[in-house]
Amino acid sequence: MDMQPLYRRLADHYLDAIKAGSLSIGDKMPSVRSLMRLHDVSLSTALQLCRHLENDGWLEARPRSGYFVRQPRRLPLAPSREPSTDQPLDPAQFVGIQERVSHFVTQSQRFPIHCNLAGARGAPALYPHEQLNLIAGRVLRSNHHLLVSAGSHGGHMALKTAVAKRAVANGMVLSPSEILVTHGCIEALNLALRAVSQPGDTIAVESPTFYGLLQVLESLGLRALEIPTSPQTGLSIEALELAMRSYDNIKAVVVVPHLQNPLGSLMPDEKKQQLVNVCEQHQIPLIEDDCYSALTNADVPMMAAKAWDRGDNVIHCASLHKILAPGMRLGWIAAGRWHHRVAMLKYAQSRHNEEWSQLTAAQFIGSSAYDRHLRRFRNLLRNQRERTAEAIARYFPAGTRLSVPEGGLMLWVELPEQVSSTTLFEIALREGISFAPGSLFSNLNRFDTYIRLNCGLPFSPDLERALKRLGQLTAGQMQ
Secondary structure (H helix, E strand, C coil), X not given: CCCCCHHXXXXXXXXXXXXXXXXXXXXXXXXXXXXXXXXXXXXXXXHHXXXXXXXXXXXXXXXXXXXXXXXXXXXXXXXXXXXXXXXXCCCECCCCHHHHHHHHHHHHHHCCCCEEEXXXXXXXXXXXXXXXHHHHHHHHHHXXXXXXXXXXXXXXXXXXXXXXXXXXXXXXXXXXXXXXXXXXXXXXXXXXHHHHCCCCXXXXXXXXXXXXXXXXXXXXXXXXXXXXXXXXXXXXXXXXXXXXXXXXXXXXXXXXXXXXXXXXXXXXXXHHHHHHHXXXXXXXXXXXXXXXXXXXXXXXXXXXXXXXXXXXXXXXXXXXXXXXXXXCCEEEEECHHHHHXXXXXXXXXXXXXXXXXXXXHHHHHCCHHHHHHHHHHHHHHHHHHHHHHHHHHHHCCCCCEECCCCECCEEEEECCCCCCHHHHHHHHHCCCEEEEEHHHHCCCCCCCCEEEEECCCCCCHHHHHHHHHHHHHHHHCCX
């Protein structure tokens, strides 16, 4: 069965027509309404089709005129390779990921950095700081004792209510009382794992995966079982089912279905539903990390995996850290049938969150200003990803591969086989350039030829020069 989303299949159809000359440069694409009628698809699918081709440089949008075929700006780059699913699965018991991350941080601090591409967040100017500051001032003026009063256990009801209302658009029906506010998504993941597992248990994760999750697993004495993950469609359900049949102590599956870190993959709805069903059949909790879905190119909200949860088996975790305010460290968890256990663990671990930021965030995300911010943020990020991809295609050596994701803050770049990202990292640091080497994102040393680059920085001549130099250093490692 073709697991590509429908909009991707239709986009490939029109791309074939462009490459064959049936649609020439300057030709107008069928309108969105025409695409809906021609292919019997929704408005969302028609828009995603056009925006996917626009993001790849094959179409340009002209105000009040529609989409037109254009010569793509970006030089051709081979897409990222799909993972091999025939490699043996190996649950890592102790691999020293903490030491590896500590070395990365320590090395980064040894040299002055003038271009930091290692993070996964936007530049401060991309967030609505002025509006948030105004709201924060009003909140403090109208709540005179806010800073000297104890907060509510589980989070302030105003924020939980705002989150519950927003969740409806993602296919979830949550009452505010089902939501617990946390210190970012990383605490939510920590609590979810503690609620469903014990030291020595095995947790299935994507491969590659966010190194912060590997750190949490190691700190809790858990074993990571890495499941092959596609840069296009996310975690391999087939490999996961094989793992479930092969290991009897898998206690949870952790997945980032939207704009997975570091791949940027988007799991199609049918795969999300299949994943939820497989976990339910095996009675293995599914922990969903959904921090990035608001940053997809689509204006229509993404459906959370929890939208298909009929057995209360999905623990949904999210945050505002990437999409609204990195300084707030506000996250939340909807733990389903583990709610009371998670609430107890949260109380024991960190007590309540302070309420000033919660009330500020609640007012902002409950307003139309939040939707305007997201539209602006997504458009800026789309431009920054595209220009970064252009620079990679122009300056990096032959053999470099890249699949540009449908949104988000990062690019996962596959370097030529002769290049070690760990060695490149050490060399680039000496020239003031930092990035995240692929070796951080796995316990199994399978991704040393990859790097993750942050696209949250506004594209500038200095950034382009840094990317050009990084490409030159990469080529130098091939000699």
